[in-house]
Amino acid sequence: MTPSEIAYLAKLMAERGVTRVEVDAKGERYVLVVDAARPEPAIPAPDAKPQVQDGSSACAAAPGRFLSAHPARDRPEVSPGSAIRAGQILAYLEAGDLVLPVIAPWDGKAGEMLASDGTLVGYGTPLVRLLR
Incomplete structure (x- = not known):
């Protein structure tokens, strides 16, 4: 078979x-x-679009470890008050060997980082305050 x-x-x-x-x-x-007593858990598919939950923060599209800078770089992608463009990388989420970008959903300014570097975050956690 x-x-x-x-x-x-x-x-x-x-x-x-x-x-x-x-x-x-x-x-x-x-x-x-087949273990009929234990149904397979549903795993949501990752969403490629920028995540915004409360209308004012870029949020985690997946669980992982928050990073303000890419692991291969030594400075953050954005700092509070810096101008941002839609689609720009704001920060990263590290999940095992995978590094996922946190994307700006619109043009504006970066506000404060709502998560500290290295913090484990869950899906939908607000990560970067966004200002219009």
Whole structure:
């Protein structure tokens, strides 16, 4: 059986409430077990658009560690009072080996940093105050 065939069988089992299937195919034996009591958790897809929750702050689009500067640079992307343009990188979120930009949703000025460098933040956490 191929991995796609196994995935298809597992999907059918979950949809129909079947928890165990044994398959003999081409001299190979497979036992598929689906834990029906534990549904798979829903994971929201990351949103590529800038996140603004309260209308005045750029917010975390994913959980991670807040960084005001890219790990390869030694100065912050913006400082309070600096002019910003829509689409400009304001800061970063580090999640494992991944570094995600925090993007300005509109033109204006950067206000205060609402998170400290290195702070673990969750999805939707306000990170940078935005001024119009």
